[in-house]
Amino acid sequence: MSAAQIINRFLQLIPVVIGVTVIVFLLMHLTPGDPVEVMFAGEAGVSAEDLERYRRELGLDQPLPVQYLRFVQGLLRGDLGMSLMQRQPVRDLILSRLPATIELTAAAILISLLIAIPVGVIAAVRRYSTVDKVGTVGALLGVSMPDFWLGLVLILLFGIHWGVLPISGRIPWGMEPEHITGLYLVDSLLTGNWPAFWAALRHLLLPAVTLGTSMAALTMRVTRSSMLEVVHQDFITFARAKGLSGTQVVWRHGLRNALIPTVTVVTLNVGVLLGGNMIVETVFAWPGLGRLVVDSIYNRDYTVVQAAVLIYAITYVSMNFMADVLYTILNPRVRL
Amino acid sequence: MADFWRRFRKNRLAVAGGAVVLVVVLMGVTAPWIAPHDPTQANFFNRLRPPAWMEGGSWEYPLGTDQLGRDVLSRIMWGARASLTVGAIVIVLATTVGIFFGLISGYYGGRVDAVIQRLVDILLSFPYLVLAIGLMAVMGPGFINMVLALVYKEWVTPCRVVRGEVLAAKSQEYVEAARAVGASDAHIMWREILPNTVSAVIVVATLRVAWVILMEASLSFLGLGVQPPTPAWGSMVAAGREFIFQAWWLATFPGLAILVTVLGINLLGEGLRDALDPRLRE
Numbered sequence: 327m328s329a330a331q332i333i334n335r336f337l338q339l340i341p342v343v344i345g346v347t348v349i350v351f352l353l354m355h356l357t358p359g360d361p362v363e364v365m366f367a368g369e370a371g372v373s374a375e376d377l378e379r380y381r382r383e384l385g386l387d388q389p390l391p392v393q394y395l396r397f398v399q400g401l402l403r404g405d406l407g408m409s410l411m412q413r414q415p416v417r418d419l420i421l422s423r424l425p426a427t428i429e430l431t432a433a434a435i436l437i438s439l440l441i442a443i444p445v446g447v448i449a450a451v452r453r454y455s456t457v458d459k460v461g462t463v464g465a466l467l468g469v470s471m472p473d474f475w476l477g478l479v480l481i482l483l484f485g486i487h488w489g490v491l492p493i494s495g496r497i498p499w500g501m502e503p504e505h506i507t508g509l510y511l512v513d514s515l516l517t518g519n520w521p522a523f524w525a526a527l528r529h530l531l532l533p534a535v536t537l538g539t540s541m542a543a544l545t546m547r548v549t550r551s552s553m554l555e556v557v558h559q560d561f562i563t564f565a566r567a568k569g570l571s572g573t574q575v576v577w578r579h580g581l582r583n584a585l586i587p588t589v590t591v592v593t594l595n596v597g598v599l600l601g602g603n604m605i606v607e608t609v610f611a612w613p614g615l616g617r618l619v620v621d622s623i624y625n626r627d628y629t630v631v632q633a634a635v636l637i638y639a640i641t642y643v644s645m646n647f648m649a650d651v652l653y654t655i656l657n658p659r660v661r662l
Numbered sequence: 663m664a665d666f667w668r669r670f671r672k673n674r675l676a677v678a679g680g681a682v683v684l685v686v687v688l689m690g691v692t693a694p695w696i697a698p699h700d701p702t703q704a705n706f707f708n709r710l711r712p713p714a715w716m717e718g719g720s721w722e723y724p725l726g727t728d729q730l731g732r733d734v735l736s737r738i739m740w741g742a743r744a745s746l747t748v749g750a751i752v753i754v755l756a757t758t759v760g761i762f763f764g765l766i767s768g769y770y771g772g773r774v775d776a777v778i779q780r781l782v783d784i785l786l787s788f789p790y791l792v793l794a795i796g797l798m799a800v801m802g803p804g805f806i807n808m809v810l811a812l813v814y815k816e817w818v819t820p821c822r823v824v825r826g827e828v829l830a831a832k833s834q835e836y837v838e839a840a841r842a843v844g845a846s847d848a849h850i851m852w853r854e855i856l857p858n859t860v861s862a863v864i865v866v867a868t869l870r871v872a873w874v875i876l877m878e879a880s881l882s883f884l885g886l887g888v889q890p891p892t893p894a895w896g897s898m899v900a901a902g903r904e905f906i907f908q909a910w911w912l913a914t915f916p917g918l919a920i921l922v923t924v925l926g927i928n929l930l931g932e933g934l935r936d937a938l939d940p941r942l943r944e
Contacts, residue, residue: 341780342783342784342787343787345780345781345783345784345787346787346788350796353796353797353800354800356797356800357800466925466929467921467925469928470921470924470925470928471921471924472876472879472883472899472917472920472921473880474879474883474896474899474900475899475913475917475921478899478902478903478913478914478917479913479914479917481906482906482913486906486907486910598789598790600789600792601790601791601792601795602791604791604792604795604884605880605883605884608884609903619795620795620884622799623795623798623799623884623886624885628799628800631800632796635788635792635793635795635796638789638792639788639789639792642787642789642792643787646786646787
């Protein structure tokens with residue numbers, strides 16, 4: 327893909343992103359009652375004039391298009407509004423939760439790849455073998471299993487029955503490593519804080535496996551089918567004819583080409599993980615963005631929900647864009 | 663058709679999936695007659711009874727009882743109704759809307775197509791559960807709101823499938839022939855093209871039911887979907903989570919019901935795909 331085509335593809339994103347902001351903006355206006363009512367619900371001593379004054383201050387008395395433009399102007403300045411319940415900027419709330427979610431998502435992707443790629447490759451190379459059959463059944467189970475249930479089953483087994491892994495939170499209270507990136511594993515590594523590293527790792531394991539399972543299933547299927555296609559192609563036969571060993575052919579020549587669709591699918595499925603993390607973070611009391619959204623729904627803190635939905639959508643759009651770009655960069659045969 | 667049956671029957675996994683789906687549907691439909699207990703009747707003398715095969719359990723409550731003393735098996739049977747109804751209604755509505763927009767988008771092309779496809783792009787920019795949760799958050803929990811929240815995004819899938827089929831059909835001879843004899847656009851779309859998209863639509867709809875049921879369960883798990891005391895598998899798992907230290911069976915069995923149902927539908931859907939329309943593979 328030439329630079330011009332990447333730019334063109336990027337420009338196509340603009341109407342989509344504008345549409346996303348419109349939908350997210352309108353989402354707020356579907357709410358029963360307005361934000362000011364929610365803010366002061368149940369508080370004594372607030373008069374109708376007070377409410378009216380707050381509405382004016384927040385610009386809620388303006389016509390919708392004006393409110394929308396203000397919303398977008400705010401976004402461009404990085405202003406996501408104020409939390410209705412916590413009375414602090416939504417941006418700060420979200421930033422404080424983001425590292426936990428990034429750490430969990432990254433670990434889930436890593437785990438899913440560690441399972442899916444070897445199994446997918448072996449399943450393709452040794453078609454109809456035990457590994458292939460187990461992998462196929464496992465993948466089918468993986469996509470059919472609700473992640474909240476898998477999380478609870480893992481809690482039951484590893485947390486309660488065997489008692490070998492912690493079942494909630496990121497790290498025991500007071501053990502947090504010094505704040506550098508906010509990612510506990512990275513921060514504890516950087517500061518050489520091994521007890522914190524170990525504790526964070528143990529806390530991360532179950533939620534990451536839960537979140538990574540459905541992705542592992544999808545990735546395994548794609549790796550298997552693209553590997554099946556690749557192993558029958560001429561350049562593989564040629565590599566074999568050159569006298570390269572079977573393992574070398576499979577892992578160096580085969581996998582490199584089979585990975586192209588895999589990378590695309592993984593990138594596209596980060597969006598699925600974004601939805602999944604709300605569920606998994608709820609199950610494991612993981613203090614990330616997903617948990618913040620779910621709590622905010624219960625608290626009717628609509629500005630937080632709105633901002634989070636927007637962030638999820640923008641991340642998803644960027645991931646789709648990246649998938650397209652990666653696909654063309656990795657695959658010399660595709661020239662869009 | 664005979665050809666289809668022969669191919670479908672040969673696929674043992676698909677037949678097994680179909681059997682599972684049939685059992686779950688029958689279980690849901692006949693729940694009022696076959697369920698051993700009233701699913702909403704609390705009985706505080708029977709709280710948190712373990713399943714029959716464990717110490718303290720009895721065959722009166724084969725899968726044990728919950729925190730209010732309600733029979734878990736009866737609630738699972740009734741819970742099938744929630745999942746299947748939501749799955750069926752959402753898919754029927756979404757498929758109807760999707761077929762309509764897919765047909766006109768593919769048939770007319772140009773501006774109509776551009777507008778519809780931009781809308782599709784925008785909806786696709788939201789991760790599925792994120793949009794559904796966002797909508798549920800502002801509309802409030804409940805059955806109808808959940809159906810709406812899921813349809814908002816679900817119609818996109820059949821729309822894209824039908825549009826693709828229409829684009830392929832448009833240049834075919836039978837469409838040109840119909841046009842040559844002066845058939846109206848509506849006639850060509852509904853009578854000529856639509857029947858040729860049916861197998862693709864059926865396959866996609868079946869596979870999507872599985873997804874919708876998972877989403878319904880997730881929303882109910884978060885407390886946004888079907889509201890208590892109506893039994894739903896997702897909310898049963900959520901309630902079981904509160905008692906996970908005392909009563910493992912509360913979260914385990916309803917989740918197993920979701921897994922088995924979704925697995926059955928997936929197997930059935932993949933079998934239908936291979937028998938009806940092998941092109942749709944991957």
